[in-house]
Amino acid sequence: MRESRVEAALKAAVEAEGGLAIKLASVNRRGLPDRLILLPGGRVDFIELKAPGKKPRILQARMHNRIRELGARVAVIDTLEKVAAWRAALCSDTVTHDLPQAFAAKIRKADQPDGCWEWQASKNKKGYGLFKMGDRAIGAHRASWMIHFGSIPDGSCVLHRCDNPPCVNPDHLFLGTINDNNQDMKAKGRYASGDGSGARKHPERLARGERHGWSTHPESLPRGESRKNARFTPAEVLEIRSMSAAGISQREIAKQFGASRSTVRQIIERKTWSHL
Numbered sequence: 696m697r698e699s700r701v702e703a704a705l706k707a708a709v710e711a712e713g714g715l716a717i718k719l720a721s722v723n724r725r726g727l728p729d730r731l732i733l734l735p736g737g738r739v740d741f742i743e744l745k746a747p748g749k750k751p752r753i754l755q756a757r758m759h760n761r762i763r764e765l766g767a768r769v770a771v772i773d774t775l776e777k778v779a780a781w782r783a784a785l786c787s788d789t790v791t792h793d794l795p796q797a798f799a800a801k802i803r804k805a806d807q808p809d810g811c812w813e814w815q816a817s818k819n820k821k822g823y824g825l826f827k828m829g830d831r832a833i834g835a836h837r838a839s840w841m842i843h844f845g846s847i848p849d850g851s852c853v854l855h856r857c858d859n860p861p862c863v864n865p866d867h868l869f870l871g872t873i874n875d876n877n878q879d880m881k882a883k884g885r886y887a888s889g890d891g892s893g894a895r896k897h898p899e900r901l902a903r904g905e906r907h908g909w910s911t912h913p914e915s916l917p918r919g920e921s922r923k924n925a926r927f928t929p930a931e932v933l934e935i936r937s938m939s940a941a942g943i944s945q946r947e948i949a950k951q952f953g954a955s956r957s958t959v960r961q962i963i964e965r966k967t968w969s970h971l
Contacts, residue, residue, distance in 0.1 A: 698746040704775050705730065705742060707873060708782045711852060713819060713834060716742075726758030728769060735819070736831030742781075745773040779849045795842050798826060801835075802863060811862040812839075822860035839863040840870075852876045858883050926954065932968045939963045 709716040714734035719727045732740040741762055743751055751759060751771055759769045772778055801816040801824075814824030814835045824835025840853045843865040847853065854876055857867040871879065902908060927935075931952065938948050939959075949959045961967045 698744055698749075698773075701746070701772060701775060701778065702729070702744050704778045705744065705772060705781075708778055709734070711873060712782070713823075724758075726752075726754040728755075728759065728762070734831060735825060735833065736827060738831045739767060741767060741769045743769065743771045745771060747773050749773060783849055798835075798838060798842055798863075801826070804864075809866065810864075811857055811859050811867065812864040813859075814861040814863055818861060824861055824863060835861075835863050836868060839865050840868055854879055926958075927952070927962070927968075929968075929971055932962055932971055935959060935962050 706716045709732055712734055714732060717731040717733065719729060719731055721727050728741040728743040730742040730744065732738075732742055734740070741759075743755060743759065745751070759771075762769050770777075770781060772781060801814060803813045803815050805811055805813075816835070817825045817832075819825060825832040826835040826838040828838055828841075834853070836855065837847060837853045840847060848870070850872060851870045852873055852875070853868050854871045855862060855867055856869060857864070859867070904910065935948055935952065939945065945956050945959045945963065949956045952959070958967075
């Protein structure tokens with residue numbers, strides 16, 4: 696098994712918990728773990744990913760110890776089983792005696808017996824409720840399942856039959872896999888693809904023409920010397936064009952400036968450096 700499979704499984708697990716798995720890269724701080732995990736409720740984990748059986752290098756191990764000394768969590772994960780175990784540890788909070796009462800205080804039940812239970816407390820951007828269990832916040836619909844039915848099996852999602860994200864009515868919830876969740880989303884028309892995508896439904900919202908970022912903020916577009924691969928200065932560009940206007944051949948100009956004829960031709964024809 697490759698490290699990439701373990702990484703993909705971790706990313707899917709983090710996203711299923713409503714978190715972010717940020718890939719770390721540093722040119723001046725070697726040995727950093729592969730991923731910074733940010734979870735609802737303020738939990739932060741550092742994860743070092745490895746192929747099965749592989750161990751952290753000495754430099755990485757030193758950095759892990761340094762991070763732990765600062766009070767942060769660092770885990771080394773090299774198998775899919777360890778991904779599942781890490782996620783299970785997140786969900787290991789037990790439902791305390793006073794938790795159902797605290798949960799019920801944040802619900803508005805519909806008048807109909809089979810109606811939705813609307814979550815009245817904090818929600819995420821997608822409209823799903825957030826409820827604090829232990830030292831972190833989880834999806835209110837997941838908390839509802841745990842309160843009414845017990846623990847959620849590893850790799851399972853809590854789905855809505857009513858297709859109402861703030862709903863926490865346990866009768867409206869069912870368990871499924873991530874694939875079940877995606878298929879359910881498609882079946883209910885919430886999968887933005889083809890004619891259902893935002894770009895197709897509202898093409899007027901696309902940043903095109905004069906509303907494009909390059910038009911509204913031309914100062915942010917790297918030009919001339921500000922480009923990383925710029926070979927000439929503005930003065931040299933103007934000199935190349937003056938030499939061409941004076942009848943000097945492109946071959947001779949290219950030779951004098953140590954450039955190719957095609958580069959010189961593009962400058963003369965204003966296909967490059969067109970702002971001068």
